[in-house]
Amino acid sequence: MSHGARASAFRRDSVAWELARAVLVLLAIVGTTALLLLVGGYSVGNGLAALWRGSLGSWYAFTSATLVRAIPLMLTGVAVAVAFRAGVLNIGAEGQLLAGAAAATAVALSPPGLPTVIVVALALTASAAGGAGWASIAAFLRARFAVLEVISTIMLNFVALYAVSYLVRGPLQEPTHVYPQSSTIDDALHLSRIVGAGRLHSGLLLALGVSLVAGWVLRRTAAGFRLIAAGESPSAATSAGGINVVATTTATFLVSGALAGLAGGVEVLGVTFALYENISPGYGYTAIAVALLARLDPWRVAATALLFGGLEAGAGAMQRDAGVPSTLVTVIEAALILAVIAVGALRRRSPAADVATTPIAA
Amino acid sequence: MTRPQSHDAPVALALRGIDKRYGNVQALSTATLEVSPGTVHALLGENGAGKSTLMRIAYGLERADAGTMLLWNDPVRITSAADAIARGIGMVHQHFTLVPAMTVAENIALGGRGRLDLARVAKRVDELSASTGFALDPAARVETLSVGAQQRVEIAKALVRAARILILDEPTAVLAPAESAELLRWVRAYADAGNAAILITHKLREALGVADEVTVLRRGRSLLTARRDDVTPDTLTAAMIGEELAGAKTRSFTEDARTLAAPGVVFRADSLTLADSAGIVRVRDAAFEINGGEIIGIAAIEGSGQHELLRALAGRLTPESGVLERPSAVGFVPEDRHRDAVLLNRSLSENVALRGAGARRGIIDWSAVSEQTERLMREYDVRADDAAVPIRTLSGGNQQKVVLARELALESDSPLALVVENPTRGLDVRATADVHARLRKAAHDGAAIVLYSSDIDEVLLLASRVFVVFERTVRELPLDREQIGRAMVGAA
Numbered sequence: 001m002s003h004g005a006r007a008s009a010f011r012r013d014s015v016a017w018e019l020a021r022a023v024l025v026l027l028a029i030v031g032t033t034a035l036l037l038l039v040g041g042y043s044v045g046n047g048l049a050a051l052w053r054g055s056l057g058s059w060y061a062f063t064s065a066t067l068v069r070a071i072p073l074m075l076t077g078v079a080v081a082v083a084f085r086a087g088v089l090n091i092g093a094e095g096q097l098l099a100g101a102a103a104a105t106a107v108a109l110s111p112p113g114l115p116t117v118i119v120v121a122l123a124l125t126a127s128a129a130g131g132a133g134w135a136s137i138a139a140f141l142r143a144r145f146a147v148l149e150v151i152s153t154i155m156l157n158f159v160a161l162y163a164v165s166y167l168v169r170g171p172l173q174e175p176t177h178v179y180p181q182s183s184t185i186d187d188a189l190h191l192s193r194i195v196g197a198g199r200l201h202s203g204l205l206l207a208l209g210v211s212l213v214a215g216w217v218l219r220r221t222a223a224g225f226r227l228i229a230a231g232e233s234p235s236a237a238t239s240a241g242g243i244n245v246v247a248t249t250t251a252t253f254l255v256s257g258a259l260a261g262l263a264g265g266v267e268v269l270g271v272t273f274a275l276y277e278n279i280s281p282g283y284g285y286t287a288i289a290v291a292l293l294a295r296l297d298p299w300r301v302a303a304t305a306l307l308f309g310g311l312e313a314g315a316g317a318m319q320r321d322a323g324v325p326s327t328l329v330t331v332i333e334a335a336l337i338l339a340v341i342a343v344g345a346l347r348r349r350s351p352a353a354d355v356a357t358t359p360i361a362a
Numbered sequence: 363m364t365r366p367q368s369h370d371a372p373v374a375l376a377l378r379g380i381d382k383r384y385g386n387v388q389a390l391s392t393a394t395l396e397v398s399p400g401t402v403h404a405l406l407g408e409n410g411a412g413k414s415t416l417m418r419i420a421y422g423l424e425r426a427d428a429g430t431m432l433l434w435n436d437p438v439r440i441t442s443a444a445d446a447i448a449r450g451i452g453m454v455h456q457h458f459t460l461v462p463a464m465t466v467a468e469n470i471a472l473g474g475r476g477r478l479d480l481a482r483v484a485k486r487v488d489e490l491s492a493s494t495g496f497a498l499d500p501a502a503r504v505e506t507l508s509v510g511a512q513q514r515v516e517i518a519k520a521l522v523r524a525a526r527i528l529i530l531d532e533p534t535a536v537l538a539p540a541e542s543a544e545l546l547r548w549v550r551a552y553a554d555a556g557n558a559a560i561l562i563t564h565k566l567r568e569a570l571g572v573a574d575e576v577t578v579l580r581r582g583r584s585l586l587t588a589r590r591d592d593v594t595p596d597t598l599t600a601a602m603i604g605e606e607l608a609g610a611k612t613r614s615f616t617e618d619a620r621t622l623a624a625p626g627v628v629f630r631a632d633s634l635t636l637a638d639s640a641g642i643v644r645v646r647d648a649a650f651e652i653n654g655g656e657i658i659g660i661a662a663i664e665g666s667g668q669h670e671l672l673r674a675l676a677g678r679l680t681p682e683s684g685v686l687e688r689p690s691a692v693g694f695v696p697e698d699r700h701r702d703a704v705l706l707n708r709s710l711s712e713n714v715a716l717r718g719a720g721a722r723r724g725i726i727d728w729s730a731v732s733e734q735t736e737r738l739m740r741e742y743d744v745r746a747d748d749a750a751v752p753i754r755t756l757s758g759g760n761q762q763k764v765v766l767a768r769e770l771a772l773e774s775d776s777p778l779a780l781v782v783e784n785p786t787r788g789l790d791v792r793a794t795a796d797v798h799a800r801l802r803k804a805a806h807d808g809a810a811i812v813l814y815s816s817d818i819d820e821v822l823l824l825a826s827r828v829f830v831v832f833e834r835t836v837r838e839l840p841l842d843r844e845q846i847g848r849a850m851v852g853a854a
Binding site: 219220221222225226228229232233235236237239240241242243244 | 678694696701702703704705706707708712715716717718719720721722723724725726728765768
């Protein structure tokens with residue numbers, strides 16, 4: 001190809017830019033945290049040290065805190081990225097995660113009889129089906145009545161939250177009826193721990209696999225291309241591509257819900273081992289930041305989920321070790337998300353860099 | 363050319379020597395329009411003649427490059443629509459500027475300043491209804507009103523702001539005949555009260571029915587200004603489309619195309635009826651055959667049904683009734699390239715892969731697609747670094763070449779067929795010539811091509827046969843500029 005030299009120079013430039021962006025993101029994290037600690041009157045040194053210790057400071061912190069939190073963020077992040085790519089603004093990953101968690105719990109707590117591997121597989125399948133089912137309400141309203149999914153999915157998040165509240169006080173409550181939570185899931189059904197990595201469970205492999213496959217589908221398959229085309233321009237997809245845009249976006253919405261639901265199932269079987277109200281500290285919302293920072297590319301989501309997993313873990317450590325009150329930690333966390341997104345939104349002036357691009361062989 | 367008044371006579375609105383250029387398109391050159399008080403003035407011209415541009419200048423939506431403007435005999439400079447409104451100029455756009463969910467009174471109050479007193483606005487609307495006979499209910503929501511009533515709201519908006527000069531852009535295009543007659547009667551009365559009305563139209567009968575004076579624009583120049591009694595449909599048509607025929611070049615090319623035409627019917631229609639998305643019949647009982655090797659030119663003024671005809675031929679619209687035989691895969695180059703033809707942020711390869719994406723299954727071999735794309739780029743002389751650059755980084759002409767190349771790429775063994783709509787809109791001279799050469803070559807190679815252009819000269823330059831669409835009827839006409847022009851406006 002005669003333009004090869006120029007094209008590869010362009011790509012080298014991109015790599016340098018990505019690195020610069022990554023450095024800026026880290027600076028934003030340190031700067032924002034330091035500023036807010038200062039304003040709150042806490043020791044900046046202690047706070048930052050705790051942030052470091054809690055996220056990357058030790059092998060234990062990295063595996064048992066950062067990576068464990070990165071798993072649901074990765075799954076919900078891919079869910080959001082895929083939906084956004086199709087032009088479906090699914091803000092409902094949180095609700096779909098809860099629906100998935102409830103479905104997985106129900107299956108895992110049902111009377112035994114089947115081999116545990118099968119039960120685990122069934123529970124995970126149920127969580128995906130639960131998430132897809134929850135998303136199908138908004139997907140149907142969108143396809144049939146053009147109801148904005150931004151609104152409907154946010155509303156359904158609250159419905160899911162209260163539905164879980166009801167379940168853990170009603171049908172799924174533990175037998176003594178004292179605590180608002182389900183019985184503990186049998187040890188045999190827990191996702192296996194990864195040896196030598198503390199509390200890290202095999203859900204990580206599932207999340208990485210999902211990210212890998214989703215990225216591949218978008219890059220290589222006809223279905224992935226239809227999804228991207230429908231998201232880029234519904235009118236051109238219809239007119240020039242003969243693509244059934246409603247069918248494509250509806251299917252994507254359901255897949256997105258299924259992935260978010262799977263995050264709930266993995267969380268129940270890998271971390272909490274029971275269903276209760278605050279099973280998710282807002283993973284489904286943070287997922288939006290995870291996906292946007294990854295520029296809606298499922299492969300990059302694996303990296304940004306790790307970053308946000310580390311932030312969640314480090315913020316927890318600040319509260320425990322540096323005596324920073326949880327309210328301020330929440331403020332810091334929110335400010336961090338904004339800072340990271342703001343830096344992530346910085347673009348080169350070239351219009352080509354404006355959008356999430358799926359590089360293809362050329 | 364006759365002048366209805368000298369420069370000393372009183373004018374309500376005068377635009378003199380107006381120039382306006384967009385990029386390398388001269389939209390207006392020394393255009394002149396003089397409107398006397400108490401008259402209805404019809405502004406006539408083909409699509410793209412500059413009518414709307416001239417009126418947008420008068421209304422402050424565009425700035426002229428050169429020229430002067432007089433309002434009630436005083437020189438003025440109008441810099442914004444707010445300025446124009448303050449000076450008593452009102453404009454009723456072809457596409458309404460109403461908020462459907464708001465009431466009539468609320469819409470009329472929009473754009474006002476200070477405290478909103480809806481009761482007072484409602485009272486004002488009632489007074490206006492009484493004086494104009496518009497029968498507007500101030501509390502009715504605009505979305506519940508008929509198109510005609512919505513238009514009366516638009517007019518009321520101008521009148522509430524004391525407009526004494528009213529510009530109406532194609533006001534009858536959306537109206538039923540009875541509503542049109544009623545509107546034109548009102549326009550007449552409005553002018554008789556000492557105001558001035560400017561009617562932008564391309565319907566001759568309407569212009570001659572209501573106007574006192576007419577001005578014809580062609581290619582940005584004022585070709586003719588005359589009193590109604592001094593013109594006939596023939597003289598107006600001649601002024602609108604030009605007396606000189608496109609000439610020998612057109613003719614000889616047409617004959618070439620005829621001799622080369624490969625036999626074989628590619629499209630066949632019989633008692634074909636088409637409706638738009640709202641279910642309104644736009645083409646009735648059409649019957650025609652189109653052969654391989656032909657370029658069929660479609661000539662029509664906007665909204666005549668050609669939009670639906672082209673989409674039906676391209677397989678993007680299902681006929682209401684009748685027979686339409688067409689190849690399974692028809693290439694389609696829609697006029698709104700950015701909206702309907704390309705994914706602006708995606709690469710050239712991906713845009714080439716877009717065709718037929720709805721039916722594709724499995725894995726896409728992107729390296730094969732990019733090879734195909736680079737082959738098309740060489741073949742069609744597309745100027746771009748490589749097939750991986752986003753199509754938005756290309757010039758309009760190069761984007762259009764990618765679209766043409768994609769749509770002309772042969773699919774399976776179906777006969778080659780292509781429907782193109784305003785294929786050179788927005789392109790410069792060189793790119794236009796390239797696109798024309800591509801279309802001719804495709805027809806030469808046996809493709810059946812249907813071309814609609816709002817520029818009648820482009821139709822005549824390329825077509826081997828011409829179909830005129832007017833008020834739901836499709837009929838073939840000889841390659842005669844004047845006859846075609848007359849048929850397009852219903853004068854034949």
